[in-house]
Amino acid sequence: MIGAGAGFDRGVRARAVRRLVVLVLAVVVAGMLPPVAGLASPGPAGRPVAVIVRTDPAVQARAERLVTQAGGHIGRRLAVISGFAATLPGPALTRLGRMAGVTSVTVDGAVQLSGKAPKGAAQFGDDADRGTINDLTKAIGAQAMWGKQLTGKGVDVALIDTGVVPVDGLRRTGKLYQGPDLSLESQDPDLTHLDTNGHGTHMAGIIAGRDDATTANLADPRHFVGVAPDARLVSVKVGAASGAVDVSQLIAAIDWVIQHRRNNGLNIRVLNLSLGTDSIQPYTLDPLMYAAEVAWRKGITVVVAAGNQGTTRGRAR
Numbered sequence: 001m002i003g004a005g006a007g008f009d010r011g012v013r014a015r016a017v018r019r020l021v022v023l024v025l026a027v028v029v030a031g032m033l034p035p036v037a038g039l040a041s042p043g044p045a046g047r048p049v050a051v052i053v054r055t056d057p058a059v060q061a062r063a064e065r066l067v068t069q070a071g072g073h074i075g076r077r078l079a080v081i082s083g084f085a086a087t088l089p090g091p092a093l094t095r096l097g098r099m100a101g102v103t104s105v106t107v108d109g110a111v112q113l114s115g116k117a118p119k120g121a122a123q124f125g126d127d128a129d130r131g132t133i134n135d136l137t138k139a140i141g142a143q144a145m146w147g148k149q150l151t152g153k154g155v156d157v158a159l160i161d162t163g164v165v166p167v168d169g170l171r172r173t174g175k176l177y178q179g180p181d182l183s184l185e186s187q188d189p190d191l192t193h194l195d196t197n198g199h200g201t202h203m204a205g206i207i208a209g210r211d212d213a214t215t216a217n218l219a220d221p222r223h224f225v226g227v228a229p230d231a232r233l234v235s236v237k238v239g240a241a242s243g244a245v246d247v248s249q250l251i252a253a254i255d256w257v258i259q260h261r262r263n264n265g266l267n268i269r270v271l272n273l274s275l276g277t278d279s280i281q282p283y284t285l286d287p288l289m290y291a292a293e294v295a296w297r298k299g300i301t302v303v304v305a306a307g308n309q310g311t312t313r314g315r316a317r
Helices: 010-021 057-069 091-098 133-139 142-146 199-208 247-260 287-297
Strands: 049-055 073-078 083-088 102-107 156-161 176-181 232-237 268-273 301-304
Touching (some): 049 247, 049 287, 057 073, 057 083, 057 091, 073 247, 156 199, 156 247, 176 247, 199 232, 232 247, 247 268, 268 287, 287 301
Parallel strands (some): 156 232, 176 232
Antiparallel strands (some): 049 083, 049 102
16 A cells, blocks of 8 residues: 555665555654754744653653643643643743653644655656556556455555545445544534545545446456555544644544554554655654554554655655
8 A cells, every 4th residue: 555656667666665664754743853852942932832742651640730830731632652732831841851751842743745746856746647546556466466355355444634525436335434533624514524635535545446337357447446445444534625734633643543443343454644744853752653653563554655756755764
């Protein structure tokens, strides 16, 4: 399962697979602070800083009290990383970071969806497309697996993204399970769970789409068939129309996936994260990477986008 579009020549595919094996190296947050302290930088004078705090469970309540006593605000509790999101005045960051039992205090920054490559980088869009979804599924061996009756049946794939619109190929009975909507649009009943950006629906189609008119011959090039056409999608919406997502939203979504992976008839075996930025700090301090590793240790295969820059990217950082 591939988290972002790229060219499909064999060399690129081989490199992409190697990168995907290094789970979560591409899912990181820009703007985090030096690894020695693991402490977020104070913002401009007087401006509160949004952070994610990881603690030993025994001191979390005390750390939360420090935040509120400093005039800060406690956000989401993030059990998967034994921590919480918070906003607090810059001067209190040092005190919080030095508290015994506090593992790290990192910026609750924005994570971008894997989409258009940065200006100047190679683009793998419509004008550079080297094939169809049928070409892709054949190239990566998915069609060979279909011939062995391995179509994803019985497997649930959690898609943490911008939601899913049940268009043709995604509206078969039992194809889509709606998890929580953690986006800024969750309070609008007309937008809850629905994809107002397009990214989530696009990814859902690649992962498990299957045209309503598809016959038993899944390899028929006349129809759109995703990599695992009989898998069920579990949509956890985090991104609104702009596509912007905070790290704490993603961690909360991963937490939900882990906690509910076997609940209510679910069988979540795969988690897809088609998003990320360049890493500038070690995985040992990054709360999002830690959350993804917890998911992996719980038996969930975590698939992360390698990016849309193809071979122009020197390495996954």
